[in-house]
């Protein structure tokens with residue numbers, strides 16, 4: 001019985017002491033009850049991690065968004081993968097250099113100068129001087145062929161990935177630039193494996209770093225060479241290809257003691273194969289982040305691999321659907337001659353239509369905002385590729401708004417049930433981008449799937 005009855009013959013002092021002890025006991029008991037309740041809630045949270053499925057076409061930025069979330073909300077675990085990312089960054093750099101060399105027309109052996117024709121005042125033909133320089137760079141950079149082979153050996157198979165097919169830009173008959181795609185195997189846990197390979201692999205990587213460092217001045221010379229720049233200037237895709245970032249930063253990246261920054265890691269290009277499961281234990285100090293675990297499924301966006309997504313539709317809480325805003329004037333980076341934006345429309349329609357996904361919430365991420373802005377600034381007309389845009393303003397903001405409306409329109413047209421729907425325009429390589437996504441995730445979890453469609 002609580003509170004206890006007071007003994008009949010207790011003194012005043014005894015009574016006061018007893019009451020004080022009872023109060024302490026009651027407070028203690030309350031504290032224990034609260035702790036039990038808190039533990040229960042935490043255990044519940046732990047039992048039910050938030051399951052997020054990242055969907056979207058190839059190259060839309062799914063893995064980049066995943067990396068951004070990892071770096072923002074699990075920075076300690078993310079840092080532990082630095083070594084593995086460093087290999088990918090060097091591979092991206094080296095394969096781009098090798099690809100540039102492949103793009104350059106073959107040079108014939110230098111001819112003796114006869115002093116006539118197109119020679120300059122000092123008797124040296126400028127064309128032949130630049131040919132000699134290209135030939136010199138080709139020779140000096142030859143070790144990078146081997147480096148590419150060694151770095152691209154997959155930890156699980158030891159096979160070397162082949163270069164992907166070229167993509168083309170609509171309205172241009174130029175084949176666009178495409179460097180080697182580094183493909184990781186389904187469930188390979190390649191980052192962990194690359195660490196486990198031990199000292200042998202590390203020594204080999206150290207040796208590769210030495211070669212890259214030795215080649216650094218020539219990598220820079222190649223990238224700054226006028227002949228090279230004019231040879232690739234017709235390749236529009238080359239201008240926006242993320243690995244050019246590594247060339248622009250070659251001096252820093254080629255140093256033997258180089259440590260990748262978050263910014264560098266977000267620029268890596270590593271095509272996903274199959275479906276990868278990532279567990280993200282939130283490290284943040286905020287109360288809503290404590291003890292929370294997210295399970296994020298990152299998929300390959302390639303058309304041939306989309307059937308592999310279906311088994312993951314069961315049991316997911318949130319689908320993040322990624323639309324690359326810059327894809328409006330591109331065809332898919334695959335064999336199918338399809339406009340990138342129209343592929344996203346089609347894919348979104350199928351997902352919204354799916355009855356298996358009746359219980360999920362959607363976050364539509366309109367990504368690559370920076371590249372859309374760049375294209376518009378360069379004078380490309382959106383309406384030339386999306387005729388329904390007609391005579392609306394040709395600026396990045398109006399186009400993004402238009403596309404948001406389009407995607408919500410498709411959802412409303414085909415969705416069999418109402419589900420929470422949020423949309424967000426962003427640039428995944430911006431390190432802060434992940435913070436805004438967290439707001440939507442919390443909103444969805446708080447609402448517990450309200451039966452109302454909303455557009456934020």
Ligand SMILES: Nc1nc2c(ncn2[C@@H]2O[C@H](COP(=O)(O)OP(=O)(O)OP(=O)(O)O)[C@@H](O)[C@H]2O)c(=O)[nH]1
Pocket residue numbers: 056057058059060061062063064065242243266267268269270271272273299300301302367368369370371426427428429430
């Ligand atoms: N400029 C720019 N580049 C981006 C952006 N988002 C992603 N990228 C780059 O685009 C490339 C492809 O991004 P990924 O995240 O690998 O694409 P993905 O959707 O995972 O592609 P798959 O795994 O092949 O399906 C990477 O090199 C990224 O750095 C962005 O907002 N702006």
Ligand SMILES: [Mg+2]
Pocket residue numbers: 062063064270271272298299300
């Ligand atoms: Mg990916």
